Each structure stands twice: as C-alpha cells, then as structure tokens.
Amino acid sequence: MSIQKISTKVISTLGNKESLLPIMLKDGVDSASLTYKSYKAGGVIEGIDRGIDEFGTQAIWIGGIPFFKFLIDKSIYKLAKINPAVDPRVISDKEYSKWALDNAKGIMSNDKTQSVKEAISKCLKDGGKAAKSLYIAKVALSTALTLGAYFLLTKLKQKNTKNNILKEMNNNVASCNNHSKIFDDIAEFKSKSPSFKGIAGNIINGVMYNPVHNMKIIDAGITSERLLCSRNATEFCEHAIKEGGFLFFIYGFGNLIEKGINKISSAVLKTPIDLPIDVLTDESYKKALQGGSIIKELESMPAGKLTDKLNFIINNPDNILVKAAKKSKIISTVKDANGNMHTDTSKFIDMKKLEELAENLKTAQKKFEISGISAEKYIKKAKGLKILSVMANIGISCLFLGVIIPKLIYLYREKKTGTTKFHVEENMKNKA
DSSP: OOHHHHHHHHHHHHTOTTOSHHHHHHHHHHHHHHHHHHHHHHOHHHHHHHHHHHHHHHHHHHHHHHHHHHHHIIIIIHHHTOOTTSOHHHHHSHHHHHHHHHTOOSBOTTOSSSBHHHHHHHHTTTTTHHHHHHHHHHHHHHHHHHHHHHHHHHHHHHHHHHHHHHHHTTOOGGGGGGGOOTTTTSGGGSSOOOOOTTHHHHHHTTGGGOHHHHHHHHHHHHHHHHHHTOSSHHHHHHHHHHHHHHHIIIIIHHHHHHHHHHHHHHHTSSOOOOSOHHHHTOHHHHHHHHHTOHHHHHHTSOOSOHHHHHHHHHHOTTSHHHHHHHHTTSSOEEEOTTSOEEEOTTSOOOHHHHHHHHHHHHHHHHHHHTTOSOHHHHHHHHHHHHHHHHHHHHHHHHHIIIIIHHHHHHHHHHHHHSSOSOHHHHHHHHHO
C-alpha cells in the first residue's frame, strides 16, 4: 500500500463521525496525561489509582461492547440460526425487505458459506420479529454488561487504593474496620448508586445503529458512576471538571471545528470540504468534476418511491453518486463466489446520508465551476483543507485533554486543599 493510500485511510478514519478511532486517540492522550500528572503531583498511590481508573476504563469503554456483542453473536444468534450481520433496518420495512431479498447477491461477509439471500430469508421467516428483538436485546445487554464491568472496576480500584494506603501506614487492616466506608466525607453519596433509567429508550430510538452514539450511553454511565462513587467532595468536583471537558472535546468540539473550517473554506476560499476524503481522492470523482457531469448524474436519481431509488443504485453502478456512496461506506459491497462485487443488500442504505452526499457533490461542482482553476488543483486544495480540519480537531482536542484540563484539575485541588497531594490518601490516614 502506497504512502498516499495509507495517509488517505488515516485521514478518512480520523475524520469519520462514526469511527471510534479519533475518540480512542483523544482518550488515550487524556488517560496518559492524567496518569502522569497524578504520579507527579499526587504520588505513587494516586498514580496507581489513576492508572487503573483511566486505562482500565479505556479498555472496558472501547472493548466492552464489541466483546459482549461477539459473545452474543456466537451463542444466542447461533442458537437462533440468525446471521448477526443482517442489519435489522433492512427487514423492518416491508418494501425495503422485499427489495433486499429480490436483489440479494454474493456471500455474507461474516460467513464464507451462507449467501446474502439465504441470510435475509432466514431473518424474514417470522416477518423479522425475532431478528429485530434479538438485535435490540443484544445492544441493551452488551451496554448494560459493559457498564456493570466498569462499576466492578471502580469498586476493585478503590479497594486496591485503600489497601495500598493501609500497607504504607504499616498497620493491620483490621485496626481500621471502624473507618472502612470511604464515602463518609459526603453523606449524600452513601446510599446512592448509579441510575441508568432511560437507557433502553435511547437505544431503541436509534443509538443501537451507530457505534459512536452507543459509546455516548457508556460515557453517560461512566460519568454517573465516577461522580456518584467519588470518595469525597473534592474528588467529586475533580471528576466533574475532567468528565465535562472530556465529553465536550470528544463529542462536541470536533463538530464545531469541522463546521467552522468548512464555513470559512466554502465562503472565503470557495472550496467546500464536506465530502469525505475517500471521495476526493477517487479518480472517478475527478473525471466527473472535470467533465461537468455531476449535477446531470445526480438529477437522474429518481425522487419518488424508496424502491425506485434502491433499484437505481443496483442498476447504475457507474453513477457518480453511487460510486461516491460506496467510497464513503453509505453503500456496502459484497463479493460473489467468482470475486465479482455487488451491492450488499443485507446492509442498510441510509437515504438521508445519500441525499446529504448528493447535496455536497452538487455544491462542490458549483464551487468548482466558478473557481477558475483546474480540477486537479481544486481537489488538491479541498484535500489540504480537509486534512487541516481533521488535524485541527484532533490537535486542539488533545492539547486541552492532555495539558489544560489536567492542570485545571490540580489547580482546583491546590486551591481547595492547599496541596496537590492525594486527598483521599490524606483523609484515610487521618481517620486511621
């Protein structure tokens, strides 16, 4: 793979709103920085406490849902003889499911023996009820188990920290039995436990189809647990600063940066950058842009029934919208036994995203026509601005998460307690 292809793949992934990689990268910087700061300012015991919390949470946060989903796929789905790769949205609508079954070709991507047609057909045996119910249960159960794993981590971490403090004091653990409840500093936290009411409703309302939205549920649970399981009022406020900044720079800030740079790019530089970089680097897009055929090709897309639009996708693989949609993963593809590529009808095609892509292609064509430069220069300019937008999002977020927010946490601690030492450790020593 060439350097250009590798860089395109990296930017494509980092700039994808539904990709977990940029979130993982920001979280990794946040975790490493806070752990280092804890060792430096609070000492070894806090460093271990923070390290377990940050990296343990990261492992559960990133790997929990995929792990539990994998287990469910290999057990419950296998017993039910339902292929988990079939998108429930495909079988939820009668018109869509009929089209998917009629146009199914190729072999399932997760099963080298089962055809797409057979997989969809089995899901539709009871009208799709079992497959839809099973998918909702899978998302809800994997989310709940992930949150449960984090809650267990928190309890084990706090117990480990307590034991480390007692060992350092060189006292018998039994002598501190009367002071074993670490929530004594703020009585209102003694009887509370994390509440996840409403999670099921959020999942059903669309969260389950987007991995990033599913992660927001996990983040909401983790934030709740961290606040409610705080060991004193100071730690509660430190968690509030940390979690508030984390959630903003992970989910909100990126969109603000992207929209801001795109507005400037489109209005001032006459170069919109809404298109995915995979589309910008595609040779067929360059040819269509240069030939001025994009708007004409877009207008050939029927505006009527859903089936008409879906049939257009199947029958017009060379249309620029269809090609761009495949490049940006709005339309999935699958191979047959001979290696030929086909539209994977077991995967849902989001018409809203397709319409948004069409609008972005149209805008780019219009801006190019008034730019007065060649297609090659226009695309090069758009790619450069796209990379700038993605890197600005990652860079500024990492600066705040890795430097500024940790400093704010310890400035608050110093102002509140008069020192940067680990206040939980100090409290427990004073009690003992």
